[in-house]
Structure formats: structure tokens, C-alpha cells
Amino acid sequence: MARNYDRRAVLAGLVGGALCPVCAGLAGRAFAAETPAAGDGAAEAGRAAVHWDYTGAGAPDEWGTLEADFRVCSLGMEQSPINLSGPMKAQLAGDVPTFADMPLTILHNGHTIQVNCALGSKSTIDGQVYELLQFHFHHPSEHVIDGRPAAMELHFVHKNAAGNLAVLGVMMEVGNAENAALAPIWAAMPATATPERNTGTMIKPAELLPAKREFWRYQGSLTTPPCSEGVLWTVFRDPIQMSQGQLARFAQLFPVNARPPQGRGRRFLLENM
Ligand SMILES: [Zn+2]
Numbered sequence: 001m002a003r004n005y006d007r008r009a010v011l012a013g014l015v016g017g018a019l020c021p022v023c024a025g026l027a028g029r030a031f032a033a034e035t036p037a038a039g040d041g042a043a044e045a046g047r048a049a050v051h052w053d054y055t056g057a058g059a060p061d062e063w064g065t066l067e068a069d070f071r072v073c074s075l076g077m078e079q080s081p082i083n084l085s086g087p088m089k090a091q092l093a094g095d096v097p098t099f100a101d102m103p104l105t106i107l108h109n110g111h112t113i114q115v116n117c118a119l120g121s122k123s124t125i126d127g128q129v130y131e132l133l134q135f136h137f138h139h140p141s142e143h144v145i146d147g148r149p150a151a152m153e154l155h156f157v158h159k160n161a162a163g164n165l166a167v168l169g170v171m172m173e174v175g176n177a178e179n180a181a182l183a184p185i186w187a188a189m190p191a192t193a194t195p196e197r198n199t200g201t202m203i204k205p206a207e208l209l210p211a212k213r214e215f216w217r218y219q220g221s222l223t224t225p226p227c228s229e230g231v232l233w234t235v236f237r238d239p240i241q242m243s244q245g246q247l248a249r250f251a252q253l254f255p256v257n258a259r260p261p262q263g264r265g266r267r268f269l270l271e272n273m
Pocket of ligand 1: 136137138223
């Protein structure tokens, strides 16, 4: 009983406490939903950012104990990613991303390569309009399909006017050809942690979406500390393709930057296929 009560209290505190300072701290623009290392609550409070990682010291099974704001990583009941398996069929409104071409603004935040998006790209998700804030990459994929990871996963992080987050996940697999839309991003990838840089190159993020838009849908969380919940997830079934060389280039920088799948618990996994 006591433990349950504590868990609820922690979660109630974190839903408001962990997400919003991050949004406010970066004025909503360069908001690093899964990248709290810069501009997060700890930094604003003058504390050193807590070290977390994917392997070794600060690995995912320790995230919940690294600092108070990270407790939901271990205590949360709606964590991401998950194994996409055994979904319920549902009639859901299809997601409609309308991503504009934009100048490439890129950073290496120590955990991934992130592209911060210019104003004007949006997606309609579950009938609501969300603005595209940033996108970034994981190797291997974080979500797994019937237990199988993809080579990589791309996350398009969005926020609506009410401040709620929605992420569109795109699986990435190795095909025969180089991915032309990925090429300018890969060419600009910093090899070490580096602040945001505007390269002047134009990119076409719409071309990083799969042609077919069948998807899975569930309620989850950020996949990096502070693992805040209340994130609406969509993962497209069809992957986009890249070359073996493009995969190797990212894998060299990030041998592993994927959180393992979390328990689904009582959550529904819906499929629109
Ligand atoms: Zn991510």
C-alpha cells in the first residue's frame, strides 16, 4: 500500500514537474524532448547535469536512481519504448505530417544527433495539430516489432498548443541505395558533443517518412531521462531505407543509443492497418 501511494505521488509530481520546465526553459523552440542534457531543469537550477548513458555507468537500469527527477524511469507504468506485438485493430484517423523543407540546424547532444526544426512543419495526429520541434536518431531501433529491432529508428518530436508531446517513429533498415534525404544530415554530423549549428544546407524531412502510413499507436513516455509520461506514440510499420555505409557512419558515433523495451502493462496497443 505504502509503496503504491509513493509511486502515485512521484508520478503526479513528475508529470507537471519534469516536462514543463524543459519546455519553458527553451521557449518551446529548441526543446530537446529526449535530450535533457542541455537547458533542462538541472542546468537552470545551476546543478551539473547528471551523467546517464546506454551502457556502463548510468546505464538504463540505473536511470531511475540517478536523480529524483528521473524516478519515473523506473517507477512509471507507461514507459517507452515497447515491443510492438499483439495489437488491437482500430479505426484511427491517419496521421498527416506536413513537413516543409528547412535549413539544417544540427547538434550532437552527447546521446544522439538531433536536428532542430524551423517553424512551420506540423502533423495532425489523432485529430489534433502538433508542431514539429526536432528529430533525432537511435541505433539500433528502440521499438521492436514482434521482438525484432530494426537497424535504426528516427523520432519526429512534436508538441501541440496545450503542451502535449507526440512522437512519430520511423524504422530505418539497410537497403541497396543511399538515402538522399539523410545524406546532408549525415554529412554535417558532429563527431563529438557540439552545440546547435546552422549549416545553411536545406533538408527535406518529408522524404524521411515512409510512403505507406500504416502505424501502431499507444500512450508512452520519453525514452531518455527524465522519462516523462503522457507522450502519444505513433510508430509506422514500413521502414525507410538507407545504405550500409550510412548505417555504419552513425553506428561508429553511437554504437548503442537505444533504451531497451519496457513492459506494456495494462496499456492498449492499437494498429491502424
Ligand atoms: Zn528518441
